[in-house]
Amino acid sequence: MGFNGVILSSTFVSMLLMVSAADNFLIDCGTNSSTVDGARKWVGDSSASNVTFSPVGIPANLSKVDTNATYPKVYTTARIFTSVANYTFKVSPGRHWLRLHFYPFSFMNFSVNSSVFSVNVGPLKLLSNLNVSNEISNKNNNPQYSASGGPKIVQLMKEYSINVANSSAQLVVTFTPESGSFAFISAIEVVSMPEDIFPTSSNLVGSSPKKSSLDLSSSGVETMYRLNVGGSSVTPQDDSGLSRTWEEDKYYIYSLDAGSETKNVSAVSYNSPNDSYIAPLVVYETAREMTSNLAQVVNQKINISWSFAVDPNFDYLVRFHFCELVFDKVGMRVFGIYINNQTADPSFDVLSLADAKNRAIYSDYTDTSMGAGVNTMWIQIGPNPSLTGSDNNAILNGLEIFKLSRKDNLAGSPTKLQGAENPSEAEQNSILWPVIGGAIGGAVLIGAVIFVGLCLFCGKKKPTPVKPHSPGWLPLFLHAGSESAYTTKASKGTVNSGSTMVAVRRGRKFTFADIKLATNNFDESRVIGIGGFGRVFKGEIEDGVSVAVKRANPQSEQGLTEFETEIELLSKLRHRHLVSLIGFCEEQNEMILVYEYMANGTLRSHLFGSNLPPLSWKQRLDICIGAARGLHYLHTGAEIGIIHRDVKTTNILLDENFVAKMADFGLSKTGPALDHTHVSTAVKGSFGYLDPDYFRRQQLTEKSDVYSFGVVLFEVVCARPVINPTLPKEQINLAEWAMHWQQKGMLEEIIDPKLAGAYSPGSLRKFGEIAEKCLADDGKNRPSMGDVLWNLEYILQLQEAADRSLSLANSSTQLSNFPSNLPHIRESDENSESTLIREDQQDQQIEARSVGESEEGAGALEFSQLVKPMGR
The missing domain is CATH 3.30.200.20 (Phosphorylase Kinase; domain 1)
Structure with missing residues (x-):
């Protein structure tokens, strides 16, 4: 999770999301004309490109639609099928939002009350024996929902996250009516999702704090609930390009008296630009915290509690959205998070993760306790009696609950929503202090999951290609x-x-x-x-x-x-x-x-050797953060860790918005297996960037990429070639030359003159420190890419704090006088191989090294796959 605190406008966020959305289908079923609702244009299924459906079915045109409908114009049409029918979307591989819209109607001799059907995507069953009218009635008649003033629901929308395999390039939605019945659909959305919107691991509920792996690559996900806690509902038009609906939480809260609404008093910001698609800022601008009478709350041992109807026999991913709107120091608000009477986190402190007030963060938890007969999920936040030194208050800004598929199934049996108007004595006790029972069972479960995962992981064998004849070849495909x-x-x-x-x-x-x-x-x-x-x-x-x-x-x-x-x-x-x-x-x-196509070419071309406008210091930090995110994903986000092995500024490309992307994977290698620390391989890479530890031992690790990235960092700040034989001997190798000045604490002496003091000295100092750490001679002493990314985001936070300080002062105050109360950079665990930058670690000496003979002249142009210039 990032810590740069960049404030993004809704327009800019929408632009970022549109850039990343490869597919965006808004299909109005049962018509050949287009419909505009708000800012969104829906295309009739009969005329949509890259969308086909079979059989034709029966188009239905409705004369009247309830004004409470989210998209009243879209719901005026529908397509009816009396036999199995498919909608096929030609899409790019990757995860997509699939939203199915249903509106009850009567058309000719078709009454939606008698419609029962199932919906599949490939082998994944999404809905089974669905009766739209009953689904809508269940929610409207839920005692808790209706008693809380929940608005009348007139349409049904089901949202899923579907991963489209690389081999298919299409998403096929199948509607299967029950015998003698019919299926229908009013509208369909298929939208590309940001790649990392779902985590690869999350906190397992009911155990001591421990991460659980979460492989959703082949799984389906259903959105069960999405709440804007403490605020009003958020419409799809207000959700920054992802078009999600966020309900008010008051329709699900057990007692409004336990929590009060609060709003921010200044601008809320994201921790990282990549967090912008997690939730819109409006969700973080409101919250619900415990009632102001803390003594009464503590004495009564009451939590803020929400209850939700869910399907039994499924696992759930629960995402909590937090933003501290009141306190500004770590430890002032520490509280417990509980799911189904189990402890998710006994001592959660928003500021300890966000590092600042009004900074948005989120935290994910996996609940595996929804066994047979358990159809209500309780979410609770509240004080922990064992915590001292804090106000024991609690806060929550947003909440999402996702159902995870089991054995190609997301279809729970039809279950009437359960109200909490008159809970049993057991339920009343659950609203009091939750017990942390089941910890032993949770630990056993974690051990089983890890054991199975290790067996599966170690059982995989990666085929190795053998070089073909040259010249000429047969097509690979x-x-x-x-x-x-x-x-x-x-x-x-x-x-x-x-x-x-x-x-x-x-x-x-x-x-x-x-x-x-x-x-x-x-x-x-x-x-x-x-x-x-x-x-x-x-x-x-x-x-x-x-x-x-x-x-x-x-x-x-x-x-x-x-x-x-x-x-x-x-x-x-x-x-x-x-x-x-x-x-x-x-x-x-x-x-x-x-x-x-990457419109702005290579990072190198913007640093030197061209007539392009120079990059600002903040632009350089953003680019480094983007490249670090890409490398961090390679190392930890892929199924098997991948080592790039050719990290350099010509392989960092920039799109039209200067978003950095890693390129050129021709030399990449999969990382070592779990029981190995390295990959033994012949040395390959680019002179000037090559890891000396890898060069000496021919043992490749992820820390080899970290070394190369450290060279990139110095190249970014100095804006000169990494190898230049025309310079004096001590200056030929940039890594050695920059390290010389960094260890003297005088990196500013060789900084790019085009920056001309337009940077925070504090951010430059920290930038030099993390670059120095990356260039540690022994790979074990280098930070991980995740640690590098964290530090870079912190450096950007320093620079932005200095910019804000300068702007507020509206004077010539030097950028070095930025606020002294910024959060200190975190330290790594005592046993961690990679030690993070600390405030008091500025002058650690690192042995200078020579990477090898140079093959680049002063005017030589480095190799890049996708942009000029020529040569490697």
Whole structure:
């Protein structure tokens, strides 16, 4: 979780989300015309591109729609099916929001009251025996919901998160009516989701604080509840591009007297730009905290409690959204979080994670306690009697509950919502202090999960390709039914069965004619990069979308090897800070990949060697944070950790908004298995960036990327080549030269003159410290990429604090006089291999090193895959 506290406008957030949303289908079913509701345009299913449905069914046109409907215009039509029907969406691989909209109606001899049907996406069952009228009636008749003044529900919307496999490139929604009945659908949304909106691990409820792995790559997720706590409802138009609906929490709270509403008194900000899609700022601007009469609350031992109807026999991911709106010091508000009478966190302190007042954060918990017959989930926050030295107050800004699929099933049996108007004695006791029973059972469960995970992980064997003949090759993508695979031949010409690799096709399949048209028949003027693999051309596909077209050279065995590696990795990876693969071409023995075009080229081109405007210090920090996020995802977010092995400024590309993305995975390697610390491999990389520890031992680790990234950091601040043989001997190697000045505490002596003091000295000092840590001679002494990312976000926070201080002062006050009460940087655990930067660690000496002979001249241009210049 980030700590830079950047304040993003809703317009900018929407722009970021639209950039990352590869697919955005808003389908109005049962019509061929478009409909505009608010700021959203819905396209009729009969005329929508990249959407097909079969059979045609019966279009229904309704004369009247209740004004309480979220999208009244969309609900005036529907499509009815009396037999099994499919809607097929051509989409890019990755996780998507799927929203199904239903509006009750009577049309001709079809009455929605008698409609019963099921809905699937592939093998995943979303809904079973659904009767829309009953679903709506259950919620409206819930005693708690109606007694709390809940608005009348007139339509049903079901929201799911579906992961589209790389091999399919399509999402198929199947409607299956019960015998003698019919299915219907009013509207469908299919929208690409941000890659990391769901965590890879979360806190397991009911155990001592411990993380539980959470692999949702092949799972379906259903949104059960999404609440704006302490505030009014948030409409889809107000949700910054993701179009979610946030209900008021008061319809689910057990007693309004236990908590009071509060609002912020100044601007709320995100911890990190990437948090902007987690929830809109308006959710964090309001909250519910315990009643002001704390003594009474403590004496009565009452928590703030919410109850929710859920389906039994499923696991749930519960996301709490927090923003401290009152206190400004750590320890002033510490409270417990409880789910279903189990402790999720006994001593939660918002400020300890956010580091500042009015700073938005969130925390995820996995609940596995919803067994048979348990159809109500209790969420509670409140004081912990064992805590001292705090006000024992509690606060919550937002809440989301997600159901996780089990065995390709998300469809719970129809269950009437349970009210809490007259809870039993047991339920009343649950609203008092929760007991922490079940800790032993939780620990056993965690152990079982870890054991099974280790067995599965260790049981996987990664096939290794064997180099093909050169020159020339067969296309890597060979059709085999609906899958794509390729086999490569051993150097002796025999086919090695062990070398067969299954490559999941990702993205669109282009014809060779498409590629020639896009690149103007490979016009030389469109070349934007040349390397060992071949050339990269700027192209343009339909609708004027710019792309980067990489055409491999069949004469280059080196290029083919890198090409194969990139195909294998990009078939598994998708992240906002990794360059995305759009499609491929496999015709006429061509090896062509099509990537998103990065309009602002390489980071290096903006630092030196061009006439481009210089980057500001804040821009440089944002770019470094983006690149660090991409590398951190490679190391920890992928199924198996991946080491980039060629981190440098020419492989950090910038899009039209200067969002940094890592590129060039040709040299990448999968990380070591759980029982190993490194990967033994021949040394590869770029001079000037190469890890000396890796060079000496030929043992590759994630810390090798950290070293290279440390060189990038110094390159960013100094804006000069990493190797320049024309300079005096002590200045040739940037890493050694910068370390010399950093260890003297005088990095500003060699800073890029174009920055000209337009930076906070405090942020520069911390920047130098983390770069110094990255360049530790022994890899074990370097921080992890996660730690580097945390520090960079903190550095950005320092710079922004200085900017705000200067702006408020409206004078010539030096940037070094920024607030002294900023949160101290955290320390790493005592046993951690990587020690984080601390306030009192400024002058740690690190042995200078020589990485090897230089192959770059002063004017030499470094290699990049997707942009100019030429050469490696």
